[in-house]
């Protein structure tokens with residue numbers, strides 16, 4: 001029953017053979033393999049072959065085929081297979097047969113003939129080009145070498161593998177031998193089977209062997225590594241246990257401590273770097289005697305590290321209403337500052353990690369700069385701490401000491417953070433203008449790092465030895481004198497300039513805050529102690545003279561303690577009146593050395609700015625017989641001396657306008673003095689004052705004592721702007737002036753606080769002449 005095709009192909013090299021598909025195995029020539037066959041069609045094919053040539057074609061299946069499913073799709077088989085001869089056949093009782101086959105030669109399928117009963121294939125042999133022995137030699141040598149390597153390192157090959165291999169020389173046999181030992185996947189094996197010649201075949205085997213070596217080596221490495229880490233952990237555990245036992249024997253039982261610290265450490269969420277450092281120190285502590293100095297240092301360190309809020313933050317209270325209420329509760333006025341804080345909170349509401357300015361409150365003492373910081377913290381619901389950097393000279397105060405000596409500590413910032421217990425507190429850098437520097441380093445450089453948002457994310461404290469993130473904190477600096485802050489430091493901050501309070505403001509502050517606070521602090525709340533406005537104004541003007549309210553607060557407290565004493569001692573309630581203030585506080589403390597409001601020749605009221613607020617100063621000029629010399633006294637700085645010469649030149653140039661007898665310049669000496677010599681004075685703003693005194697002395701015309709003034713002049717008499725206008729106006733008011741003369745160009749300075757000029761006349765002037773017309777009274781007045 002031969003097909004037509006078979007007939008046609010007969011007599012050529014091709015052969016028609018029954019196909020036996022093989023799963024999971026590729027049979028190579030020379031190989032002997034047992035196969036189990038269940039499929040009826042295949043069994044038919046085998047039977048047919050047994051009757052004839054006993055040859056079959058073994059074709060590997062491309063992927064796993066479920067052989068219970070009967071028919072095998074021919075497209076699932078590779079096209080190159082091995083013609084094999086059937087050596088033995090056993091029928092299995094349950095159905096199916098078992099055969100033993102041996103590969104003979106490779107063949108390619110050119111066609112598949114699917115008869116009903118038998119799966120036949122038309123095959124054509126893959127002729128092998130035999131290479132000369134010497135051409136194959138290099139391959140053989142390489143293969144042997146690699147195989148040897150494997151058999152030594154890899155247990156999967158039998159121990160005598162390489163001994164047998166060593167004795168073989170026939171390339172074909174060697175290849176067969178190795179093939180039988182390699183555990184190849186079907187794809188890889190098939191690829192080898194399809195090699196176009198012997199060289200490619202041997203090369204393929206070499207490649208497989210190399211892969212095997214690599215796998216073996218990797219396996220070995222992994223095994224070693226696992227074993228190493230295992231050993232290390234076990235060893236450490238074992239040693240630790242021993243150490244515990246020894247310590248217990250010695251009565252040095254700090255084990256519990258250590259365990260607690262370790263337990264705490266596992267609870268904390270930390271950066272790897274931080275955790276590693278703590279673990280390192282814990283291990284170290286374990287190995288040191290608990291009573292040693294070193295152990296104390298290490299323990300302190302670990303405790304500090306464990307106590308730091310590496311990841312703890314408090315949520316912000318972003319309720320604007322609430323914030324406004326808190327700010328008003330704590331401080332009267334200060335509108336500008338409060339506005340800024342509300343702006344800030346609004347930004348936070350829109351963007352949690354938004355722009356956080358570093359605020360710097362600048363102004364004279366007692367304005368509430370420091371206490372505002374605490375108030376902001378209360379409004380936001382943040383922790384707060386204060387770092388006073390005034391007079392700080394040692395950089396380590398900020399950056400911390402290295403852990404090399406006993407008593408070393410973290411810097412003040414980290415200490416504060418530890419106490420605050422959160423990483424987002426408000427940090428008040430107090431008195432930043434008074435930060436110093438000496439041989440121990442420059443703390444302001446360290447401060448720069450703290451305040452720079454780029455750098456403070458990884459703030460490095462020498463004590464900690466690992467970075468700490470300060471960027472979540474809000475920094476608020478305070479200063480009296482902006483000029484004393486280094487340029488780069490000032491540049492990093494948003495400056496909010498606060499000016500002194502007027503008497504009215506002070507009255508309000510004391511009524512709304514100071515009195516209530518003082519009564520509460522002395523336990524006098526609800527005991528009927530009253531402070532009338534009159535008394536308060538008297539305290540403001542008679543007992544304190546300051547830009548802020550610190551002394552005022554002190555005086556009020558003092559009165560409260562007097563009241564407390566009267567209540568305790570005599571069971572009587574004190575009533576404070578203007579008349580009895582002297583009795584409680586002693587005589588008025590503000591006694592002006594020369595504050596008479598009498599018009600005098602050569603004496604002018606000047607206004608000066610100091611870090612402590614505005615000041616009124618008398619500028620004196622007097623003529624005495626001499627030779628036209630000028631004497632300057634009273635701690636004047638260079639700029640002020642130049643102002644004096646400029647004023648004198650202006651006077652000489654305009655002598656005619658003021659009817660000055662020319663001999664006044666040649667036969668007299670001029671002495672200019674500015675009292676309160678302990679205070680150094682400098683700056684150009686005294687120009688107009690000096691000129692007034694000089695002209696008064698030269699003309700003998702008295703000066704209006706109810707006018708105070710400030711302003712720089714140039715040689716042509718133009719008046720130029722000056723600084724500290726608000727403070728100067730306040731000083732004039734404190735000194736009961738009727739009029740204050742100010743440069744016209746400073747008019748904008750008080751725009752945002754127009755009420756500051758309530759109760760005083762202000763003359764905005766552009767030329768010296770306007771001033772002189774006003775202050776120089778007629779002869780003999």
Ligand SMILES: Nc1ncnc2c1ncn2[C@@H]1O[C@H](COP(=O)(O)OP(=O)(O)OP(=O)(O)O)[C@@H](O)[C@H]1O
Nearest residue numbers: 330331332364365366367368369370371509513550
């Ligand atoms: N506007 C105000 N309302 C209520 N209290 C105020 C006000 N201004 C200041 N105080 C109170 O005055 C006292 C002094 O304030 P604070 O210590 O904050 O001054 P400061 O500006 O920091 O001064 P310094 O520059 O000297 O450090 C505090 O008790 C503060 O509460």
Ligand SMILES: [Mg+2]
Nearest residue numbers: 369370430478
């Ligand atoms: Mg302060």
